[in-house]
Amino acid sequence: MTALAAPPAAPEKDGPPQTPPPGRRVRRGGAGRTMKAGWLSYVILGVALLISAFPFYWTIVAASRSNADMAKVPPSLLPGPNLIKNFEQVLDEADIGKALLNSLIVSGSITIGTVLCCTLAGFAFAKLRFKGRNALLTLTIGTMMIPPQLGVIPLFMLIAELQWVNQLQAVILPGLVSAFGVFFMRQYLVQSLPDELIEAARVDGASTARIFWSIVIPIARPGMAVLGMLTFMTAWNDFFWPIIALSSQEPTVQVALRQLGGGYVNDQSVIMAGTLLGTLPVLLVFGLLGRQIVGGIMQGAVKG
Amino acid sequence: MSLTATAKAGPRSPAGPGPGPDDGRAAALRRTWRKASPYAYIAPFFTLFLAFGLFPLLYTAFVSLYRVELQTSGEMEWRGIANYTALFTDEFFWTSLRNTFTIGVLSTVPQLAMALGLAHLLNYKLRGRTFVRTAILLPYATSVAAATLVFAQLFGKDFGLINYALGLVGFDPVDWQTGTVASQIAVSSIVIWRWTGYNALIYLAGMQSIPHELYEAAEMDGASRWRQFVHVTLPGLRPTIVFTVIISTIGATQLFGEPLLFEGSISGGISHQYQTLGLYMYEQGWGFFHLGRAAAIAWVMFVLIVVLVGANALLVRRRARKEAGR
Numbered sequence: 001m002t003a004l005a006a007p008p009a010a011p012e013k014d015g016p017p018q019t020p021p022p023g024r025r026v027r028r029g030g031a032g033r034t035m036k037a038g039w040l041s042y043v044i045l046g047v048a049l050l051i052s053a054f055p056f057y058w059t060i061v062a063a064s065r066s067n068a069d070m071a072k073v074p075p076s077l078l079p080g081p082n083l084i085k086n087f088e089q090v091l092d093e094a095d096i097g098k099a100l101l102n103s104l105i106v107s108g109s110i111t112i113g114t115v116l117c118c119t120l121a122g123f124a125f126a127k128l129r130f131k132g133r134n135a136l137l138t139l140t141i142g143t144m145m146i147p148p149q150l151g152v153i154p155l156f157m158l159i160a161e162l163q164w165v166n167q168l169q170a171v172i173l174p175g176l177v178s179a180f181g182v183f184f185m186r187q188y189l190v191q192s193l194p195d196e197l198i199e200a201a202r203v204d205g206a207s208t209a210r211i212f213w214s215i216v217i218p219i220a221r222p223g224m225a226v227l228g229m230l231t232f233m234t235a236w237n238d239f240f241w242p243i244i245a246l247s248s249q250e251p252t253v254q255v256a257l258r259q260l261g262g263g264y265v266n267d268q269s270v271i272m273a274g275t276l277l278g279t280l281p282v283l284l285v286f287g288l289l290g291r292q293i294v295g296g297i298m299q300g301a302v303k304g
Numbered sequence: 305m306s307l308t309a310t311a312k313a314g315p316r317s318p319a320g321p322g323p324g325p326d327d328g329r330a331a332a333l334r335r336t337w338r339k340a341s342p343y344a345y346i347a348p349f350f351t352l353f354l355a356f357g358l359f360p361l362l363y364t365a366f367v368s369l370y371r372v373e374l375q376t377s378g379e380m381e382w383r384g385i386a387n388y389t390a391l392f393t394d395e396f397f398w399t400s401l402r403n404t405f406t407i408g409v410l411s412t413v414p415q416l417a418m419a420l421g422l423a424h425l426l427n428y429k430l431r432g433r434t435f436v437r438t439a440i441l442l443p444y445a446t447s448v449a450a451a452t453l454v455f456a457q458l459f460g461k462d463f464g465l466i467n468y469a470l471g472l473v474g475f476d477p478v479d480w481q482t483g484t485v486a487s488q489i490a491v492s493s494i495v496i497w498r499w500t501g502y503n504a505l506i507y508l509a510g511m512q513s514i515p516h517e518l519y520e521a522a523e524m525d526g527a528s529r530w531r532q533f534v535h536v537t538l539p540g541l542r543p544t545i546v547f548t549v550i551i552s553t554i555g556a557t558q559l560f561g562e563p564l565l566f567e568g569s570i571s572g573g574i575s576h577q578y579q580t581l582g583l584y585m586y587e588q589g590w591g592f593f594h595l596g597r598a599a600a601i602a603w604v605m606f607v608l609i610v611v612l613v614g615a616n617a618l619l620v621r622r623r624a625r626k627e628a629g630r
Contacts, residue, residue: 035428035429035529036428036429037425037428037429037430037431041425041428041430044421044422044425045422045425045426045430045436045440048418048422048440049436049439049440051497052439052440052442052443052497052501053439053442055443055451055454055455055458055497056442056446058454058457058458058465059450059454062457070457070463071462071463072463073463073468074468075463075465075468116348117348117349117352118349120345120346120348120349121345121346121348121349121350123345124342124345124346125346128341128342128345129342130339130342130343133342136346136350139358140353143357143358143361145550145554145609145613146361146606146609147554147557147558147605147606147609148558149558149560149582149585149602149605150360150361150364150602150603150605150606151357151360151361151363151364151602152360152602153360153364153367153589153595153598153599153602154359154360154363154364154366154367154599155356155360156377156589156595157367157372157377157378157595158355158356158359158360160377160378161377161378173352173356174352174356174357176352176356177349177352177353177356177357179353179357182349208338208341208342208345209341212345233445236447237445237446237447237448237449238447239447239448239449239560239561240560240561240582244586244590253447254447254448254449257447257449257450257453257565258449258564258565258568260453261449261452261453261456261565261568262565262568268457271453271457272453272454272457275449275450275453275454278447278449278450279446279447279450282445282446282447283442283445283446285445286438286441286442286445290438290441290442291434291438293438293441293445294434294437294438294441294505297441297502297505297506297509298505298506298508298509299509
């Protein structure tokens with residue numbers, strides 16, 4: 001909170017931008033760094049991991065069985081043979097294929113757009129001087145505290161006016177606005193882009209656009225990647241706005257899942273198969289880039 | 305776009321075309337552009353932000369004073385505070401307000417407590433640290449929709465795995481869908497499952513920025529691990545804790561997907577037993593087509609958040625002052 005409230009915050013005390021690789025840091029970290037975890041810690045963490053992972057496992061189990069299997073009284077805890085058949089049925093009944101494609105289009109555009117818009121704005125807020133900078137930044141960050149539901153009704157009236165209901169741009173365009181993204185990129189660039197570099201380029205006669213293209217972008221790339229992943233996950237998983245702006249004719253995966261769950265299909269294993277399909281892409285992203293996502297979240301956290 | 309236009313025009317006048325050679329004019333022009341160009345960098349964001357972020361936010365208050373129906377959202381009829389009075393005389397508003405509060409407490413308190421404990425463990429020297437951190441964040445990667453559908457299945461009354469497991473240890477099956485307390489616990493558990501790991505990582509980041517020397521000093525004073533946790537970790541973590549409390553409060557106030565999908569009903573169960581304010585707003589707006597009424601609910605939610613966040617901040621500040629006085 002304190003970091004949020006005060007724009008010229010001092011996360012810089014964290015030392016030079018990218019100190020050592022995230023694996024080991026020197027003289028940072030509380031008691032833990034010196035203390036080894038006892039066996040009890042491992043047990044508790046093991047249980048916690050089991051609880052986090054079990055619903056995923058269960059989705060696979062349920063998605064690979066038949067509906068009759070799901071109603072057996074000692075439930076079977078192992079995957080069955082029906083996975084492909086259930087997948088086929090979901091694609092058939094709920095048109096998950098189209099939903100997956102729509103989700104990909106929506107999340108992809110939102111990710112590219114947000115990263116670009118937020119890097120531009122973040123750079124301006126971090127390194128350029130202009131009138132009203134602090135006021136605009138405070139305004140932007142201030143809205144992070146306001147829930148999106150507050151604006152949803154006029155937003156709906158707006159897209160109804162534009163006749164965008166049921167069209168993908170109704171979800172894409174509002175998604176490009178991310179106050180968090182601006183804040184994130186600003187923090188990143190304040191820390192990792194030295195002023196001297198910009199001044200040196202200025203002396204060499206480079207325009208701001210040139211500086212942005214050949215200095216800021218390369219330095220900002222890791223931050224942009226983290227913001228991109230977080231944005232993609234959020235956009236893929238977004239539920240509230242898509243179910244208002246879209247319908248069953250042009251659904252994203254989350255909208256399609258709602259139809260599955262809302263009695264559209266009454267077969268538990270088919271519902272679970274759809275859930276699995278809708279979750280796989282984001283799990284794939286997470287599996288490949290989980291480390292960076294963890295790093296991004298910890299980086300964005302407020303430190304004492 | 306208007307932002308850039310005015311910005312470009314603005315600073316040009318004070319610079320003024322000085323009487324000088326052509327070279328000077330070019331330099332002045334460049335200087336002017338340098339002053340104006342920052343606005344070009346924030347323009348794409350702010351254009352969208354004004355249209356799709358800020359304008360709707362402010363316009364909601366306005367809409368809440370009108371009668372607006374979904375099918376004819378272009379026609380607005382002045383109602384004054386009638387939307388609000390209608391709200392306050394609707395028993396389901398009060399039910400959803402109460403539910404939002406109880407589900408909020410049921411989900412936030414255990415979630416943050418467990419996250420704190422997990423973060424403490426993760427802060428130890430640990431084998432496979434990166435793996436554990438990543439795995440514990442996994443639930444965060446799923447969507448509300450997917451998580452809720454899976455949990456609804458697990459919480460099934462007759463064939464759900466949870467009732468089966470309860471049966472193994474000698475409990476009667478619980479009706480997780482129709483019981484008020486049971487259904488609220490079930491809905492809360494989805495929230496807890498998805499967000500505990502996320503909060504644990506936030507706490508871990510906070511813990512790692514607590515200076516090591518404080519622990520060394522505490523150890524020299526003979527403080528046990530527990531006392532170190534209470535007297536060094538917790539105070540050092542205060543800003544982070546405040547941050548998570550506020551974020552979770554906001555999240556709990558707008559809870560929507562979990563109660564909607566838990567059973568697929570828009571009214572949050574047969575007797576509205578787990579309908580939250582967010583769902584109530586959706587029901588009014590997109591179930592019954594009363595957009596004006598829904599806007600009033602949105603506004604009530606906002607006031608609620610401001611009050612809750614304010615109360616939290618006040619509480620923390622008072623505690624901090626008390627401790628400083630000691």
